[in-house]
Amino acid sequence: MEQIDQVIRMLDSMAEAGVSRIKVETSEEVEEGSARRAYHHGRCDVGSPFATGALFDLEEETGKECF
Numbered sequence: 001m002e003q004i005d006q007v008i009r010m011l012d013s014m015a016e017a018g019v020s021r022i023k024v025e026t027s028e029e030v031e032e033g034s035a036r037r038a039y040h041h042g043r044c045d046v047g048s049p050f051a052t053g054a055l056f057d058l059e060e061e062t063g064k065e066c067f
Contacts, residue, residue, distance in 0.1 A: 010035055 030036050
């Protein structure tokens with residue numbers, strides 16, 4: 001039951017922070033009890049962080065463009 005409460009607290013805190021899209025995935029790569037934020041690079045909306053090049057987790061990649 002504690003794990004469910006942890007997920008609810010995580011979702012509540014993200015919603016309070018103004019996160020509008022949330023996808024939750026479990027992973028063996030992330031330490032239990034912690035979370036990692038990642039941007040979905042498939043969105044090319046006008047004004048989105050991807051379209052403006054202002055991603056918080058952007059790594060320099062040469063030769064890749066979003067059309």
